[in-house]
Amino acid sequence: MSLAPYTAVMLASYGGPDRSEDVLPFMRNATVGRGIPDERLVEVSQHYELFGGRSPINELNAALLERVAGELTRRGIDVPVVIGNRNWHPFFAETAARLADDGHERVAALATSAYSSYSSCRQYREDLDLAESGIDGRVRFDKVGAFAESPKFVRAQARAVVAAWRELRSRVGADAPLRLLFVTHSIPLAMNAASGPGAPDARYDAQHLRVAAAVADLATQELGEAPAWELTYCSRSGSPHVPWLEPDVNDRMAEFAGSVAGVVTAPIGFISDHMEVLYDLDTQARQTAADEGLAYQRAATVDSDPEFVELLVDRLVELASVARGEATPPAPPAAAQAAPAVSPARPTTEKSPP
Ligand SMILES: CC1=C(CCC(=O)O)c2cc3nc(cc4[nH]c(cc5[nH]c(cc1n2)c(C)c5CCC(=O)O)c(CCC(=O)O)c4C)C(CCC(=O)O)=C3C
Numbered sequence: 630m631s632l633a634p635y636t637a638v639m640l641a642s643y644g645g646p647d648r649s650e651d652v653l654p655f656m657r658n659a660t661v662g663r664g665i666p667d668e669r670l671v672e673v674s675q676h677y678e679l680f681g682g683r684s685p686i687n688e689l690n691a692a693l694l695e696r697v698a699g700e701l702t703r704r705g706i707d708v709p710v711v712i713g714n715r716n717w718h719p720f721f722a723e724t725a726a727r728l729a730d731d732g733h734e735r736v737a738a739l740a741t742s743a744y745s746s747y748s749s750c751r752q753y754r755e756d757l758d759l760a761e762s763g764i765d766g767r768v769r770f771d772k773v774g775a776f777a778e779s780p781k782f783v784r785a786q787a788r789a790v791v792a793a794w795r796e797l798r799s800r801v802g803a804d805a806p807l808r809l810l811f812v813t814h815s816i817p818l819a820m821n822a823a824s825g826p827g828a829p830d831a832r833y834d835a836q837h838l839r840v841a842a843a844v845a846d847l848a849t850q851e852l853g854e855a856p857a858w859e860l861t862y863c864s865r866s867g868s869p870h871v872p873w874l875e876p877d878v879n880d881r882m883a884e885f886a887g888s889v890a891g892v893v894t895a896p897i898g899f900i901s902d903h904m905e906v907l908y909d910l911d912t913q914a915r916q917t918a919a920d921e922g923l924a925y926q927r928a929a930t931v932d933s934d935p936e937f938v939e940l941l942v943d944r945l946v947e948l949a950s951v952a953r954g955e956a957t958p959p960a961p962p963a964a965a966q967a968a969p970a971v972s973p974a975r976p977t978t979e980k981s982p983p
Pocket residue numbers: 643644645646656659660663665669670673684685686741742743746748749814815816817864865866867898902903904905
């Protein structure tokens with residue numbers, strides 16, 4: 630198997646600080662031009678300080694990189710896999726320069742964001758473009774697209790949900806009412822509306838709702854009970870006057886107090902135990918649960934699930950065959966096809982809603 634025309638892979642991630650002095654500069658990079666108030670940056674710095682002034686993201690990416698490289702090798706593909714980040718060292722530009730010096734001209738970029746939105750997708754493309762022009766186009770990056778809506782991703786999430794649900798059940802008993810809260814990163818409503826290729830169902834929240842429904846279906850088959858689930862959000866930032874996706878996972882949990890015995894949170898918006906998972910879920914939401922008298926279990930992220938790593942490498946191989954002209958680009962999610970931005974003439978057999 631081959632990854633031609635690509636001679637290298639860059640794991641393209643968010644980046645994060647490794648020491649206290651770097652926390653604020655990192656956050657200023659991440660939010661430049663975004664109107665995020667300084668109070669919010671100071672508050673989020675404290676989340677990093679709780680964990681020694683460092684983000685877990687760099688070690689997680691290093692380990693993921695090894696697994697991706699291992700899976701490529703297993704398939705007989707021998708290319709270097711390197712890391713590049715949007716907001717901290719090694720920046721895309723630094724890695725791009727190294728790749729160019731090593732003689733690479735076409736590189737496959739694999740972003741660590743599973744969904745499509747400005748922050749998780751287009752901004753990566755824009756920053757890759759900047760890195761390319763910074764080295765006079767000596768390296769060209771092609772980027773793997775959003776991959777959340779694929780069976781391997783859904784199955785990996787479902788395995789994590791099933792394990793967490795069983796764990797919680799064993800603590801609270803067979804009849805206790807439980808809830809399953811899928812959690813993702815909140816984004817501004819305007820960014821949500823602009824996500825995906827333009828169809829209403831391509832919005833960021835709709836992508837998550839489809840993944841959540843598919844995960845819940847699989848988990849139901851496995852568990853023999855149907856968890857009552859909903860989608861909630863974490864990490865709202867920005868000015869209080871700008872609307873972001875809601876409800877916040879903590880607010881929702883507070884509403885359960887008295888009627889629900891426990892909750893499983895499933896961080897489907899994060900591929901590994903990023904700071905949002907360690908702080909927003911394992912620290913803050915866990916505390917909210919304790920305050921509200923709810924039993925609490927957080928489902929694992931898909932990070933080390935072998936099928937997740939397979940999926941990433943499938944997507945790299947697919948990107949390469951598209952670049953070679955042997956395959957057509959992957960179709961957008963089914964729902965996006967069903968509701969194109971510009972409606973074609975409606976078939977006359979279509980039923981109108983009641
Ligand atoms: C959709 C999305 C993902 C998921 C997709 C993906 O994974 O890419 C994500 C991931 C991440 N976000 C991260 C960190 C931060 N995000 C911030 C700010 C923001 N995120 C946003 C969105 C997202 N963010 C948005 C709309 C903002 C407001 C500023 C803006 O409009 O762009 C800020 C500034 C402080 C604050 O405002 O909270 C920080 C520090 C880290 C690293 C964590 C670690 O260190 O482990 C990761 C993986």
